Amino acid sequence: MSLLGADYRRDMGVHSYPFLVYALTPLAALVLQAWLPRLVRGYTWFDLPLVVTVYFALARRNPIQGSLMGAGMGLFEDALTHHAIGVNGIAKTVAGFLAGSVGVRIDVENHTIRMMVTFVLSLLSSVIYFSIYRVLLGLSLEWSWLAELMKAVVNSLIAMVLFPLLDRTQVRD
Amino acid sequence: MESFFVRYRNLLVLLAILLAQIIGLAMQVRRTDSGRNSLDPQDAPGVRLLRLWADMVVTPPERAFHASRLGTVGLWQNYIDLRHIREQNQDLQKTIDRLRLEQASLLEDAKQGERLQALVDFQQKYIYKTLAAQAIGTSGSDSSRVFYIDKGADYKLERDMAVITPDGIVGKVRDVFPHSAQVLAINDQTSGAGVILETTRIRGILRGNAAGRPQIVGILKDDRIQPGEKVLTAGGDLVFPRGLPVGVVEKVVTDPDRDAFIDVIVKPAAHLDRLDEVLVITSTEPRFPPEQQQDMAMSEMLKGAQAAAISEANKEQKKASEVMAERLPGLTDPNAPAANPASGQATAQPGQGATPPATTPPPVPKLLHPQHPDRFTPAAALPPNGESSAPAGQEKKPAPKIGLKPESKPEVKSGPKANPPPAHAEGKTQP
Numbered sequence: 001m002s003l004l005g006a007d008y009r010r011d012m013g014v015h016s017y018p019f020l021v022y023a024l025t026p027l028a029a030l031v032l033q034a035w036l037p038r039l040v041r042g043y044t045w046f047d048l049p050l051v052v053t054v055y056f057a058l059a060r061r062n063p064i065q066g067s068l069m070g071a072g073m074g075l076f077e078d079a080l081t082h083h084a085i086g087v088n089g090i091a092k093t094v095a096g097f098l099a100g101s102v103g104v105r106i107d108v109e110n111h112t113i114r115m116m117v118t119f120v121l122s123l124l125s126s127v128i129y130f131s132i133y134r135v136l137l138g139l140s141l142e143w144s145w146l147a148e149l150m151k152a153v154v155n156s157l158i159a160m161v162l163f164p165l166l167d168r169t170q171v172r173d
Numbered sequence: 174m175e176s177f178f179v180r181y182r183n184l185l186v187l188l189a190i191l192l193a194q195i196i197g198l199a200m201q202v203r204r205t206d207s208g209r210n211s212l213d214p215q216d217a218p219g220v221r222l223l224r225l226w227a228d229m230v231v232t233p234p235e236r237a238f239h240a241s242r243l244g245t246v247g248l249w250q251n252y253i254d255l256r257h258i259r260e261q262n263q264d265l266q267k268t269i270d271r272l273r274l275e276q277a278s279l280l281e282d283a284k285q286g287e288r289l290q291a292l293v294d295f296q297q298k299y300i301y302k303t304l305a306a307q308a309i310g311t312s313g314s315d316s317s318r319v320f321y322i323d324k325g326a327d328y329k330l331e332r333d334m335a336v337i338t339p340d341g342i343v344g345k346v347r348d349v350f351p352h353s354a355q356v357l358a359i360n361d362q363t364s365g366a367g368v369i370l371e372t373t374r375i376r377g378i379l380r381g382n383a384a385g386r387p388q389i390v391g392i393l394k395d396d397r398i399q400p401g402e403k404v405l406t407a408g409g410d411l412v413f414p415r416g417l418p419v420g421v422v423e424k425v426v427t428d429p430d431r432d433a434f435i436d437v438i439v440k441p442a443a444h445l446d447r448l449d450e451v452l453v454i455t456s457t458e459p460r461f462p463p464e465q466q467q468d469m470a471m472s473e474m475l476k477g478a479q480a481a482a483i484s485e486a487n488k489e490q491k492k493a494s495e496v497m498a499e500r501l502p503g504l505t506d507p508n509a510p511a512a513n514p515a516s517g518q519a520t521a522q523p524g525q526g527a528t529p530p531a532t533t534p535p536p537v538p539k540l541l542h543p544q545h546p547d548r549f550t551p552a553a554a555l556p557p558n559g560e561s562s563a564p565a566g567q568e569k570k571p572a573p574k575i576g577l578k579p580e581s582k583p584e585v586k587s588g589p590k591a592n593p594p595p596a597h598a599e600g601k602t603q604p
Contacts, residue, residue: 064187100183
């Protein structure tokens, strides 16, 4: 399966980016995720680290890289909260892995498809987060599905704007 | 074997990453005595190290963003948008004067409260020292209502210090880093603050719900709780001093898990979603801080000065009324004789030929005589015509004493040295 995927990736072309983009984009996403809620009066209806993870996983078409980036971003987010470290990490690891796997099989140049992938993975990430917290850890946590749905929609809108901007930083072979 | 790893490399890496994180999670959760899982409130060293690294990465850019934003806002507010500032200044000065007087009037109550608390050996803690700090960042997650402030261990902040604003309480310090601190807001689901309703005096625990609204949980159904009632800190949680404003009751809903209980949704007094500057209570003492004592002394002084000013104003007003009375001839009769202060005595001694006063004496109220007087009737023993009420040929007997034993009845002596018994004890009226 992976060999087929590798051949297919070669056919589709793997995008690469300058090192600064790799380093600064996730960092900027993490910092803005922590800072922007102060400006929008606490409405945290977006998840910039998830959007960036999905973007790089789709563009690189590599599930392992997507998993590692998702794990790193999720752990970092967990470290900024007062919850257990690893809940967001697991959720974003799975999201990054699936995004990388999807990137192998579909045309990720299409903006609509990327938006839909972002929407689905955002919801899936919320489900995994909730499941880990309630089932795996056995901790009580109230949940608002409306807020999660709103977050998925906003993430898709952010992706619609952010992905083309990041596409411009690609290194052309 | 090698082909297996190559073939399933992606899945194996995914499983390895997930397994590592699950093991890490399992090390952070512990089971409490009640059989429920709980996160360890004190982070393990490894976990704390991760939080410290994340804070070190995020805090400097947040400080830069915050400083630039403050600079822009300050430039606008301090140099450009200064309209109506003079009127505001005057209004504020009036407010300060009014508050000083109010504070002075409340001072006695506060001192009395302190004395009473000392009597019952209760140590009321007052806010002694606060530290101003700027909110610079958040956790970035809906499920974790924490934010970061720009003061940390370098300002001797400690865990569980209360964080407030002048409007109301905000939260408590959860973790302290070298140059920043993490504050757990009162609308987080894991927070807990002891609160009391101001009117009904019902106590409860305040924590946040999924929507980020603070609510008081664990209260039995009570119809007295109405929207608009103030909520204050109860002071029993060893974090918040007693009596700080928390908010007002917004609505009351039934607890979804327990029918007999209600959840009181509270509208917080502090603007939790628009926090810029907060105060960290770094010290509480069982007495007022020196600044507040100095302020109260000034208030008392000002109150005394104002009382003297009011007295002086009354005197001036009195003088003015006297002057007006002298100048207005219609108010006094020029033919009337001068008022004699000794006229009362002259009236009481008619045999000395004193001139009766020209003014008519005030009417003396006449007592109505009861149709069936008894011994409890005032002046019942003395009829209007001076005759005895007892029938003819019957001796007047003293009324029985109330509350005195018969053997303790003193004899009435007619001698000059004999002390007459009190009228109420003997049932007689004095002549």
